[in-house]
Amino acid sequence: xxxxxxxxxxxxxxxxxxxxxxxxxxxxxxxxxxxxxxxxxxxxxxxxxxxxxxxxxxxxxxxxxxxxxxxxxxxxxxxxxxxxxxxxxxxxxxxxxxxxxxxxxxxxxxxxxxxxxxxxxxxxxxxxxxxxxxxxxxxxxxxxxxxxxxxxxxxxxxxxxxxxxxxxxxxxxxxxxxxxxxxxxxxxxxxxxxxxxxxxxxxxxxxxxxxxxxxxxxxxxxxxxxxxxxxxxxxxxxxxxxxxxxxxxxxxxxxxxxxxxxxxxxxxxxxxxxxxxxxxxxxxxxxxxxxxxxxxxxxxxxxxxxxxxxxxxxxxxxxxxxxxxxxxxxxxxxxxxxxxxxxxxxx
Numbered sequence: 001x002x003x004x005x006x007x008x009x010x011x012x013x014x015x016x017x018x019x020x021x022x023x024x025x026x027x028x029x030x031x032x033x034x035x036x037x038x039x040x041x042x043x044x045x046x047x048x049x050x051x052x053x054x055x056x057x058x059x060x061x062x063x064x065x066x067x068x069x070x071x072x073x074x075x076x077x078x079x080x081x082x083x084x085x086x087x088x089x090x091x092x093x094x095x096x097x098x099x100x101x102x103x104x105x106x107x108x109x110x111x112x113x114x115x116x117x118x119x120x121x122x123x124x125x126x127x128x129x130x131x132x133x134x135x136x137x138x139x140x141x142x143x144x145x146x147x148x149x150x151x152x153x154x155x156x157x158x159x160x161x162x163x164x165x166x167x168x169x170x171x172x173x174x175x176x177x178x179x180x181x182x183x184x185x186x187x188x189x190x191x192x193x194x195x196x197x198x199x200x201x202x203x204x205x206x207x208x209x210x211x212x213x214x215x216x217x218x219x220x221x222x223x224x225x226x227x228x229x230x231x232x233x234x235x236x237x238x239x240x241x242x243x244x245x246x247x248x249x250x251x252x253x254x255x256x257x258x259x260x261x262x263x264x265x266x267x268x269x270x271x272x273x274x275x276x277x278x279x280x281x282x283x284x285x286x287x288x289x290x291x292x293x294x295x296x297x298x299x300x301x302x303x304x305x306x307x308x309x310x311x312x313x314x315x316x317x318x319x320x321x322x323x324x325x326x327x328x329x330x331x332x333x334x335x336x337x338x339x340x341x342x343x344x345x346x347x
Contacts, residue, residue, distance in 0.1 A: 054080065054090070063081075100121045116153075119135045121135075159191070186220060222252045222260070225257075291305060303338070304337055
């Protein structure tokens with residue numbers, strides 16, 4: 001069974017908020033060529049150079065080049081001025097009304113950032129009266145122009161249905177999560193996997209759910225790693241493979257993810273100090289296969305632990321095992337934990 005809680009992150013990503021200070025958005029081969037093109041009056045170069053100075057925290061230079069780019073009609077120049085006035089950057093005082101005007105000018109020129117920021121201002125009423133319907137139109141345009149921030153906003157809003165002016169619509173949510181997932185966004189991959197797992201807005205498809213969870217897991221998302229581990233253990237959308245399941249659970253646990261830590265308590269011989277029965281085992285084993293060998297050799301604690309793995313479906317790929325069989329073996333040697341397991345199973 002999939003862990004029920006859906007993980008959704010709203011990530012507002014813009015080139016002025018954490019992107020690398022390259023100044024090479026239009027393919028400039030060097031900073032010197034960028035500076036030369038900007039000085040020659042090329043608007044895109046002026047906006048890029050302003051971006052470079054902004055990210056380099058050379059604010060006076062950034063503002064001057066944003067102004068020149070805007071004067072020459074460059075959308076990203078208007079967007080940059082909006083950022084400066086919204087945040088009080090570039091040596092200017094914070095002024096939300098001015099910021100909104102510059103964002104609107106950028107939006108009229110189809111700047112993804114300008115469209116997104118205009119949508120947010122209209123949605124929240126940041127610089128005037130809130131206008132949710134108008135905001136939604138701008139947000140949709142921003143998403144179609146490639147704004148990942150707008151795509152996140154819409155995906156999240158349609159999933160939860162708690163945003164003003166937007167009702168829950170899983171089909172639309174899937175559309176926007178798909179756009180982000182195709183860029184290998186781990187959170188979007190995981191959320192799209194969630195929709196396919198339950199059939200919300202898309203046909204229920206465990207195989208596709210697994211594929212998107214794997215995308216999230218490979219992107220380093222602990223929730224995705226846990227889910228992939230669960231899928232391997234429970235044969236949900238993929239062939240059962242206990243060894244693979246364990247590996248992914250360990251990755252999630254290494255990030256401190258609670259459900260994975262809990263799951264691994266049943267395989268504590270492998271990763272953590274665990275139940276008292278482990279103390280009766282000579283040394284720690286390094287794999288399920290080794291544990292099985294020791295169980296077959298007659299070691300009571302190993303028989304008990306291997307039975308626990310069988311019960312949890314954490315078994316070697318392609319092998320079936322009966323937990324009761326191994327509990328009986330261990331119980332026959334007088335191991336109390338195994339005897340208790342047999343009592344529980346007979347109730």
